[in-house]
Amino acid sequence: MGRLALLSVSDKTRIVDFARQLVEEFGFELISSGGTAKTLQDAGIPVTKVSDYTGSPEILGGRVKTLHPRIHGGILARRDVAQDGVDLENNEIRAIDLVVVNLYPFEDTISQPNVTLADAIEQIDIGGPTLLRASAKNFAHLTVLCKPERYDAYLQELRDNQGDVSLEFRQARAAEGFTMTMAYDRAISNYFASLQPSEEQPAQFTLSGKQHQSLRYGENPHQSAAWYRTGTQGWTSATQLQGKALSYNNLVDLEAARRIITEFPANEPAAAVLKHTNPCGVAVSSSLLDAYEKAFAADSISAFGGIVALNQPIDVATAKVLKKTFLECIVAPGCELEAREILASKSNLRVLLLPDLQQGEPQTVKVIAGGFLLQAADDRAADPDTWQIVTQKQPTPAQMAELSFAWKVAKHVKSNAIVVTRDRVTLGVGAGQMNRVGAAKIALEQAGEQAKGATLASDGFFPFDDSVRTAAAAGITAIIQPGGSIRDKDSIQAADELGVVMVLTGVRHFLH
Ligand SMILES: NC(=O)c1ncn([C@@H]2O[C@H](COP(=O)(O)O)[C@@H](O)[C@H]2O)c1NC=O
Numbered sequence: 001m002g003r004l005a006l007l008s009v010s011d012k013t014r015i016v017d018f019a020r021q022l023v024e025e026f027g028f029e030l031i032s033s034g035g036t037a038k039t040l041q042d043a044g045i046p047v048t049k050v051s052d053y054t055g056s057p058e059i060l061g062g063r064v065k066t067l068h069p070r071i072h073g074g075i076l077a078r079r080d081v082a083q084d085g086v087d088l089e090n091n092e093i094r095a096i097d098l099v100v101v102n103l104y105p106f107e108d109t110i111s112q113p114n115v116t117l118a119d120a121i122e123q124i125d126i127g128g129p130t131l132l133r134a135s136a137k138n139f140a141h142l143t144v145l146c147k148p149e150r151y152d153a154y155l156q157e158l159r160d161n162q163g164d165v166s167l168e169f170r171q172a173r174a175a176e177g178f179t180m181t182m183a184y185d186r187a188i189s190n191y192f193a194s195l196q197p198s199e200e201q202p203a204q205f206t207l208s209g210k211q212h213q214s215l216r217y218g219e220n221p222h223q224s225a226a227w228y229r230t231g232t233q234g235w236t237s238a239t240q241l242q243g244k245a246l247s248y249n250n251l252v253d254l255e256a257a258r259r260i261i262t263e264f265p266a267n268e269p270a271a272a273v274l275k276h277t278n279p280c281g282v283a284v285s286s287s288l289l290d291a292y293e294k295a296f297a298a299d300s301i302s303a304f305g306g307i308v309a310l311n312q313p314i315d316v317a318t319a320k321v322l323k324k325t326f327l328e329c330i331v332a333p334g335c336e337l338e339a340r341e342i343l344a345s346k347s348n349l350r351v352l353l354l355p356d357l358q359q360g361e362p363q364t365v366k367v368i369a370g371g372f373l374l375q376a377a378d379d380r381a382a383d384p385d386t387w388q389i390v391t392q393k394q395p396t397p398a399q400m401a402e403l404s405f406a407w408k409v410a411k412h413v414k415s416n417a418i419v420v421t422r423d424r425v426t427l428g429v430g431a432g433q434m435n436r437v438g439a440a441k442i443a444l445e446q447a448g449e450q451a452k453g454a455t456l457a458s459d460g461f462f463p464f465d466d467s468v469r470t471a472a473a474a475g476i477t478a479i480i481q482p483g484g485s486i487r488d489k490d491s492i493q494a495a496d497e498l499g500v501v502m503v504l505t506g507v508r509h510f511l512h
Helices: 015-026 034-042 050-054 069-076 082-090 106-110 117-122 127-137 148-160 167-195 248-261 288-298 316-322 337-344 397-410 436-451 466-474 488-498
Strands: 004-009 029-032 098-102 143-145 210-215 225-229 239-242 270-275 278-284 306-310 327-332 350-353 363-368 371-376 418-422 425-430 455-458 478-481 501-504
Touching: 004 015, 004 034, 004 069, 004 127, 015 029, 015 034, 015 098, 015 148, 029 034, 029 050, 034 050, 050 069, 069 082, 069 127, 098 127, 098 148, 106 117, 106 167, 127 143, 127 167, 143 148, 143 167, 148 167, 225 248, 239 337, 248 270, 248 278, 248 306, 248 327, 270 288, 278 288, 278 397, 288 306, 288 316, 288 425, 316 337, 397 418, 397 455, 397 478, 397 501, 418 436, 425 436, 436 455, 436 466, 466 488, 488 501
Parallel strands: 004 029, 004 098, 098 143, 306 327, 327 350, 455 478, 478 501
Antiparallel strands: 210 225, 239 350, 270 278, 270 306, 278 425, 363 371, 418 425, 418 455
């Protein structure tokens, strides 16, 4: 008897060619589940239907096809265990040499708009993962292939080993099989979790992704790196219109840029220029061009080699100005055709279109030795209705709007963060400082004379009144901060004494 292969694939890419070679070059006999068998029969390839082989019809609308002892016995039998051989013989089961399987497209199904729970459930493959796990477990005796890109390598193995397949190859394919079932189950588990969101973090969390792009290197040239896709859309759905390949640091910066720009609704033109994940300039204005020009001018030195995020499609006027500076990347929800042509002359500049800038991950993950930390994303929106005005001096409506702008920016600056703004443009950003008054000094120094009458935001509370006094001395007239220090009253007293408005948000926005 010749060798036996079981083929049961949803993704039928290259299956006909592969099956033909198995039969014609290596004399395999094939058995296949209904759809796969039909595809092969239509191509004139001899194949036996699983239902004919097992004597059991496919039932329950395909829920049970390959789940049969004649199939799983043939896969799981150990060729070097005498009793397994006896069991096969007594039950008229043939040993299977090759299993080719890939799974119902569950992730594609749930990414469709308006997918129902019933649709999703029908796309949970049961027989396929069972085939995969069984054949991967028994890799010592057979081969499992779950990716069309392995078909050629398998045929080559047969050629190179006089019709045999090396143990090393079989083990590597088994590992791929288990990785596939793990990722598949994780997608299902995530989908179910998303139907019943919980405040609690899960008892067990598996991060699984498919390599989307290998990266030249990581944060530094001596660190290897790759970019993985987890299933949700996000950056893997972005279109790169032009420019060099994205680097690890580009992606980290782009994500920081995306997050900051989502603070501003699409009907308020906004621009952010970032370096090393911190904004060097952010502005909101009446036009995208003006917003970008102001964000750039806020710190034009740091903007060199920066990452730009815009919350509206790039228009011609903005493209002309963007083109003038050396930038690493631009991300926007769209780009006018003529604007594309303008930017095209900067061939190295990476221009990315991300139609849905708002779509982020609900959780963030940080790896530490021996584990990782999982937390809900900081998606707390600025809500002035919950803020408390704690000074005698009350803010004007214009000051409240400015405080809100400054607060939104401070949320996205590495802690300790102090941001000084005026007319919805950042004037100074103190980022990642080890003491808050130090961050304030940096931001105020950068703002210079413009700090007079400006607004200041702090991502964390003031432990002492020194930041308030430093701010007031530079001319700041309104401050927003979380509050919550045991010495809040010292800061409030200093603000009252110096005629500064102070608003407490009750929310902290540390960013590490
Ligand atoms: N129920 C079963 O016994 C079963 N056995 C194999 N499958 C899947 O059915 C698909 C192939 O089906 P078809 O050959 O009918 O197109 C494969 O994705 C395979 O993973 C099954 N389907 C779902 O569980």
